[in-house]
Amino acid sequence: VADNLSPTQRSAAMRAVKGRDTKPERVVRELLRSLGEPGYRLHRRDIPGTPDAAYLGRRLAIFVNGCFWHGHDCPAGRRAPQTRATYWQKKIRGNVLRDAASLTLLALSGWRALTVWECETRDLGRLRQRVKRFLARF
Ligand SMILES: [Zn+2]
Numbered sequence: 001v002a003d004n005l006s007p008t009q010r011s012a013a014m015r016a017v018k019g020r021d022t023k024p025e026r027v028v029r030e031l032l033r034s035l036g037e038p039g040y041r042l043h044r045r046d047i048p049g050t051p052d053a054a055y056l057g058r059r060l061a062i063f064v065n066g067c068f069w070h071g072h073d074c075p076a077g078r079r080a081p082q083t084r085a086t087y088w089q090k091k092i093r094g095n096v097l098r099d100a101a102s103l104t105l106l107a108l109s110g111w112r113a114l115t116v117w118e119c120e121t122r123d124l125g126r127l128r129q130r131v132k133r134f135l136a137r138f
Pocket residue numbers: 067072073074075076077117118119120
């Protein structure tokens with residue numbers, strides 16, 4: 001399917017969709033290290049949803065989601081695509097459905113999951129508290 005994106009734009013988009021090495025993801029990894037919680041594994045494909053960070057023994061999964069690509073209910077997530085709107089909206093709907101299915105699968109297999117949204121990484125103090133509470137609880 002042609003999508004009118006240059007190869008550079010497309011790979012940036014796919015990276016954002018998959019959440020690989022995006023800036024929000026780097027922010028969260030740095031936060032986990034600063035909280036003294038370094039034992040996470042990255043992008044384990046054998047865990048439902050391929051979490052951005054996972055603590056295998058504790059069965060804790062952390063997802064870092066781009067607001068636009070994962071359809072967050074925030075201004076960035078509600079932004080309409082400028083080009084190929086139908087194509088991207090369909091793609092985003094697919095991501096939202098897949099995210100929900102992954103969270104259900106994780107819960108069914110005894111995992112606890114935390115979703116961190118890109119927009120939350122702009123308030124580091126608040127995000128730090130949220131992540132800290134999640135890790136302390138389980
Ligand atoms: Zn958001």
